[in-house]
Amino acid sequence: MSSVLAPESEVALFGHWICPFSTRVEFALVERTIPFALVDVPPTAARPPGYVVPDEFVRHSPRGEIPMVRVGDRYRADSLPILAWLEEVRNEPSLVPEGAGPAGLAWERAGWLDANLYPAMIGIYYGTDDRLVAGASDALGDTLVEIDRWLGDGEWLAGERISVAEAVMVPFYVRRRGLERLGLRAELPDRVARHEAATMDRPAGRAVAWSGEQTEEFVGRFERYRVSRRSR
Numbered sequence: 001m002s003s004v005l006a007p008e009s010e011v012a013l014f015g016h017w018i019c020p021f022s023t024r025v026e027f028a029l030v031e032r033t034i035p036f037a038l039v040d041v042p043p044t045a046a047r048p049p050g051y052v053v054p055d056e057f058v059r060h061s062p063r064g065e066i067p068m069v070r071v072g073d074r075y076r077a078d079s080l081p082i083l084a085w086l087e088e089v090r091n092e093p094s095l096v097p098e099g100a101g102p103a104g105l106a107w108e109r110a111g112w113l114d115a116n117l118y119p120a121m122i123g124i125y126y127g128t129d130d131r132l133v134a135g136a137s138d139a140l141g142d143t144l145v146e147i148d149r150w151l152g153d154g155e156w157l158a159g160e161r162i163s164v165a166e167a168v169m170v171p172f173y174v175r176r177r178g179l180e181r182l183g184l185r186a187e188l189p190d191r192v193a194r195h196e197a198a199t200m201d202r203p204a205g206r207a208v209a210w211s212g213e214q215t216e217e218f219v220g221r222f223e224r225y226r227v228s229r230r231s232r
């Protein structure tokens with residue numbers, strides 16, 4: 001049975017381009033052709049002087065974190081629960097496709113990426129000395145080996161169809177050039193490189209891809225962060 005969003009159920013994403021968790025949700029909304037309004041709420045560290053947090057965000061966000069999504073008059077925070085909720089509010093086209101692989105594989109892999117790829121990725125940009133950055137880069141390289149193994153079973157991370165696993169993977173692809181500038185040494189295995197190209201070439205991939213300026217802003221932000229930590 002298909003569920004269709006009622007016309008009054010307008011969707012809004014409270015998020016910001018630099019936040020990988022917002023990118024997951026934005027990718028999923030575009031991939032699933034769910035129309036939405038983007039309410040730009042920069043993370044605290046990226047707010048320009050004088051920025052005023054929208055009242056609606058303050059009132060409905062449980063932890064003051066982006067992403068938050070409104071559907072009609074309901075709100076949800078936290079990217080993975082948001083992705084699950086969006087499957088409930090409108091189930092087609094789904095990012096948890098039946099027949100994509102064994103039941104639950106897409107969520108299992110999305111969870112694995114959240115637990116393994118993200119700490120390594122975040123370890124690179126928050127790494128304050130070369131040893132920490134190199135360790136995070138090696139850990140990230142190990143996750144790429146595992147992801148390459150998954151891609152031996154099909155074109156997508158959880159089988160034959162794009163899924164929530166791609167939504168969780170995409171923020172890595174979006175900031176990969178920036179990560180290389182900040183110390184990522186691991187090469188993309190061939191199948192992962194092909195998967196990156198296929199994913200980022202979709203309308204949803206293009207919607208969340210960074211411009212050169214965005215990559216510069218990301219790199220500059222973390223270079224300054226490193227300098228400030230080293231001079232303490």
Ligand SMILES: N[C@@H](CCC(=O)N[C@@H](CS)C(=O)NCC(=O)O)C(=O)O
Pocket residue numbers: 018019020021022042043044045064065066067077078079080
């Ligand atoms: N587990 C959350 C993490 C969200 C998160 O950490 N968001 C950051 C920005 S990337 C945030 O809003 N931090 C609070 C702040 O900047 O004040 C999710 O998956 O959505």
